[in-house]
Amino acid sequence: MNLKYFDEGSPANAQENFYVFVNPSICSAQDLLVFFYHSLWLPGYFxxxxxALYDCLCDLSWIKPRKIIFFHEALPNLGEDDLKIYLKLLIDVSAQWAGRYDDLREFVFLFSANDKNKIEKITQGF
Structure with a gap:
């Protein structure tokens, strides 16, 4: 599972990676999907x-850098059910790419250490 945590600041090396800075003020699933549509240059058929987000994250052939880092300064302000779906989706996408496709794409999902307990509680049993 590529869920990782940071204490403060943002990771460096932006030139070699593709960064998605997930806006913590997002407060609905629809807003999050629109955010990813624009941030990841998702196709018009999204x-x-x-x-649809899962399917597109399992492709992303239009993004050149191998490593894509999703940086969460804080968790999006989603309802409990949507937050659970979102975190499960990220874990499933990471698993889809792991192993046989490691040479093509690497996903890293960075979260604030302040959210670690909440994330672990939500993802327990995934």
């Missing part, structure tokens, strides 16, 4: 739902 369906603006969780399944």
């Amino acid at each position: 369906g603006f739902n969780w399944d």
Whole structure:
């Protein structure tokens, strides 16, 4: 699982990686999907739902850098159910790429250490 934590600041090396700075003020699943549509240059056929986001994250052939880092200064302000779906989706995408596709793409999902307990509680049993 590529969920990692940081204490403060943002990671360096932006030239070799593709960074997505997830806005912590996002407060709905729809706003998060629109955010990813713009931030990841998702195709016009993107369906603006969780399944469509999963499908696009399992492709991203239009993004050149191998490593994509999703930087969460804080968790998006989603409802409990949507936050659970979002975190499960990130874990599933990471697992999809792991192993056989490691040479093509690497996903890193960075979260604030302040959110670690909440994330671990939500993802327990995934």
